[in-house]
Amino acid sequence: MQINGKAIDFETNVSITELLQQLKLDADKIVVEVNMKIIPREHYSLLLSGGDEVEIISFVGGG
Amino acid sequence: MNIFLNENSLSVDEGITAYEIKSQHKPDADVVILNGFMIKQDAILHADDCLTLIQKGTVPERDELEAQLIARHTPGVFQKVKRARVGIAGLGGLGSNVAVSLARTGVGKLLLVDFDVVDPSNLNRQQYFISHLGRYKTDALKEIIYQINPFIDIHTRNILLDPSNIVECFKDVEIIVEAFDNPQCKADLVNTILAKCPDKYIVAASGMAGYFSSNTIQTKKMMGNLYVVGDGVSAAQPGCGLMAPRVSIAAGHQANAVLRIILGEKNI
Numbered sequence: 282m283q284i285n286g287k288a289i290d291f292e293t294n295v296s297i298t299e300l301l302q303q304l305k306l307d308a309d310k311i312v313v314e315v316n317m318k319i320i321p322r323e324h325y326s327l328l329l330s331g332g333d334e335v336e337i338i339s340f341v342g343g344g
Numbered sequence: 345m346n347i348f349l350n351e352n353s354l355s356v357d358e359g360i361t362a363y364e365i366k367s368q369h370k371p372d373a374d375v376v377i378l379n380g381f382m383i384k385q386d387a388i389l390h391a392d393d394c395l396t397l398i399q400k401g402t403v404p405e406r407d408e409l410e411a412q413l414i415a416r417h418t419p420g421v422f423q424k425v426k427r428a429r430v431g432i433a434g435l436g437g438l439g440s441n442v443a444v445s446l447a448r449t450g451v452g453k454l455l456l457v458d459f460d461v462v463d464p465s466n467l468n469r470q471q472y473f474i475s476h477l478g479r480y481k482t483d484a485l486k487e488i489i490y491q492i493n494p495f496i497d498i499h500t501r502n503i504l505l506d507p508s509n510i511v512e513c514f515k516d517v518e519i520i521v522e523a524f525d526n527p528q529c530k531a532d533l534v535n536t537i538l539a540k541c542p543d544k545y546i547v548a549a550s551g552m553a554g555y556f557s558s559n560t561i562q563t564k565k566m567m568g569n570l571y572v573v574g575d576g577v578s579a580a581q582p583g584c585g586l587m588a589p590r591v592s593i594a595a596g597h598q599a600n601a602v603l604r605i606i607l608g609e610k611n612i
Contacts, residue, residue: 310527312534314567319539336567340530343553343580344438344523344591 282333297325300335312338345391351411361386366397373397377415394419410495414450421607422450428606431455431517433505433533435481437469437586438549439523440488441595442602444471447489449603453497454489455517456482459504469588505529510536514544519602522548523595525580538568547601551575552594554584561590563597565612571605573597 282289284300297320301308313320314336320327329335346353349369356365363386366373375398376383389395396415398404404412414422428451432439435458443454458481462472476484482500489496501513510533514520520537524530530548537546551574552561560575573594580586604610 307527310531312531312538312567312570314538317567319535319568321539322535338534338550338566338570338572339576340527340534340548340550341553341574341577341579342525342527343551343578343586344434344436344525344530344549 282329282331282335284335285337291329294328294330296328297335300329301325301337304337306337306339310340312340347389347392348394350396350408351394351414356389359388361388362395365389365395370397370399372399374400375415379419380416382416406494410450413493413495417450421603425450425603425606426452428519429453429455429517430519430521430602431457431514432521432523433457433514434523434525434529435460435470435485436466436523436525437588437591438552438595438598439521440471440481440485441592442521442523442599443485443489444492445596445599446602447493447496449599450493451496451602451606453499453517455499455501455514456485457501457503457505457513458482459502469586469591505533507532507536511540514541517544519545519547519605521598521602522546523598525586527579534570538570542568545569545571545605547571547573547598547605549573549594549598551578552590553578553580553586555587555590558590558593561593561597563601563612565610571601571612573601 297313316334345358347356362376362378366376377396379394398412430451432443435456461478461480462476462484466472471488472484480502482502486498486500522530522533534548537544550572556578563573566572
């Protein structure tokens with residue numbers, strides 16, 4: 282699958298939650314889009330499929 | 345032919361010059377602005393030129409003031425921004441600076457949203473004064489903007505934004521500026537607007553703490569109608585503070601992104 286434009290291979294299907302754990306990202310501070318659709322936080326158990334295009338924005342504090 | 349003198353249409357003879365108009369209409373004017381540029385030499389006018397005459401040291405009447413406030417704008421910008429409606433979520437270092445920039449540009453309607461009051465630790469980067477300490481940021485910022493441009497239609501909400509009230513709060517604006525401090529609030533606002541209001545534009549910010557290079561702060565167009573400003577990594581945290589220069593650079597990026605969206609320049 283493509284994550285932020287980079288191809289990454291996984292041996293088995295992973296959920297968004299598992300992907301976030303691998304990337305060390307906090308689910309409360311991000312926006313996730315899969316195939317151009319925003320995924321609500323309560324659906325992060327969704328399994329990703331090969332070929333999915335995933336975009337993740339992670340926010341840091343300050344303003 | 346027709347020209348615009350202080351934003352009002354005026355019929356003039358072909359070949360007339362800026363200084364001839366000045367001597368006819370405001371001989372004491374010492375600032376002559378032609379199509380957004382202050383001229384120091386006389387110039388022949390052409391159809392649809394915008395000329396503004398300003399006499400220094402005087403406060404103009406209200407009906408003349410608005411034209412004089414925007415005399416240095418690029419021609420055509422003011423008429424478009426006047427119709428725009430922008431919401432600002434969070435009135436700290438980002439939001440107070442974005443609001444003032446957009447007010448100076450003449451954005452017609454601003455919705456200012458923040459639950460908090462001004463405290464002394466805000467003054468190192470936010471637009472407030474000592475006299476505002478303890479007052480709601482919404483009220484303080486409204487007062488500041490009225491001192492800059494009294495023609496802006498300002499609406500305020502003293503609420504803590506969360507996913508339950510975001511859609512209702514911003515229903516009457518087309519563009520939303522995410523200007524929170526807290527990263528979870530940033531994500532909540534952006535997630536909610538992108539998922540539930542896909543026609544609106546949102547200009548968010550992430551990464552403007554410290555005194556790292558100015559040039560790492562960028563505007564990026566991301567998913568949907570989302571723009572994100574910042575270096576993406578410099579978090580406010582113990583040992584890395586928030587200071588006026590870099591925060592106002594990010595706020596400037598956000599305000600210019602809003603202006604460009606209003607003017608139809610949707611790409612970075």
